[in-house]
Amino acid sequence: MQVNLRIRRFNPEKDTKAWWGEYTLSDVHPTDTVLDLLNRVKWEIDGTLSLRRSCAHGVCGSDAMRINEVNALACKTLVQRLEKKGDTMTIQIEPILGLRVIKDLIVDMEPFMEHYRAVMPYFINDSPPPADGRERLQSQEDRARFDDTTKCILCACCTTSCPSFWANGKYIGPASIVQAHRFIFDSRDEGAAERLKVVGDTFGVWRCRTIFNCTNACPRDIEVTKAIAEVKGVLATGEI
Ligand code: SF4
Ligand code: F3S
Ligand code: FES
Numbered sequence: 001m002q003v004n005l006r007i008r009r010f011n012p013e014k015d016t017k018a019w020w021g022e023y024t025l026s027d028v029h030p031t032d033t034v035l036d037l038l039n040r041v042k043w044e045i046d047g048t049l050s051l052r053r054s055c056a057h058g059v060c061g062s063d064a065m066r067i068n069e070v071n072a073l074a075c076k077t078l079v080q081r082l083e084k085k086g087d088t089m090t091i092q093i094e095p096i097l098g099l100r101v102i103k104d105l106i107v108d109m110e111p112f113m114e115h116y117r118a119v120m121p122y123f124i125n126d127s128p129p130p131a132d133g134r135e136r137l138q139s140q141e142d143r144a145r146f147d148d149t150t151k152c153i154l155c156a157c158c159t160t161s162c163p164s165f166w167a168n169g170k171y172i173g174p175a176s177i178v179q180a181h182r183f184i185f186d187s188r189d190e191g192a193a194e195r196l197k198v199v200g201d202t203f204g205v206w207r208c209r210t211i212f213n214c215t216n217a218c219p220r221d222i223e224v225t226k227a228i229a230e231v232k233g234v235l236a237t238g239e240i
Contacts, residue, residue, distance in 0.1 A: 008094040030080035051105040071217040073156040078095030096160035119180040124191030142187040149182040158214035169205040174214035
């Protein structure tokens with residue numbers, strides 16, 4: 001199969017504005033991933049194409065991008081899942097939105113990471129551990145309450161698909177709320193009050209207008225909007 005790739009390019013050292021690079025690849029297999037195609041462009045056609053990627057298996061979260069105007073991981077997007085018109089296929093690839101483009105498909109992740117750090121994404125418990133030397137135990141039911149939000153790989157597909165984040169980058173965004181949820185609902189953690197202060201603030205959960213783009217974009221199938229609603233519920237009722 002022949003595939004035309006339309007890639008948003010921008011090199012701040014040369015370009016005054018972004019432009020579309022057009023690349024044609026032949027012998028593409030339906031089971032190739034979009035990352036396979038981008039690697040071919042970089043390795044066979046234009047070595048200056050810049051993108052982040054590492055694991056190639058949907059684990060590291062580094063290759064989030066807009067593929068045919070939808071946020072996804074390039075390594076988890078099979079060519080056969082994309083819409084084909086006629087004999088050839090055109091795939092449009094852009095950097096994720098709402099973060100400054102450093103070069104081509106690479107964006108500045110620092111504002112995203114700043115929001116992540118703000119929710120204190122680590123276990124907080126200053127009480128002494130059990131005297132018998134065992135770990136802090138938890139029932140299966142208590143563990144299940146935050147099981148879904150442990151799956152996050154910090155790819156930013158959710159936050160950068162959210163219109164509230166596009167409108168105001170100070171909104172901490174769905175990914176940070178997912179991280180806060182993971183600890184707020186952990187029965188062993190004692191940092192909920194501090195985290196709730198952050199997520200209940202002006203640029204916290206109430207900026208979420210239940211648009212659901214985040215849930216649709218998540219490559220880990222996390223129920224992001226549901227997690228946000230659960231955090232809103234704790235703020236509204238004071239009960240975890
Ligand atoms: Fe990525 Fe999903 Fe985590 Fe958002 S919640 S950062 S989309 S893995
Ligand atoms: Fe945005 Fe998701 Fe809420 S897309 S508005 S964070 S439901
Ligand atoms: Fe690691 Fe895609 S390269 S998630």
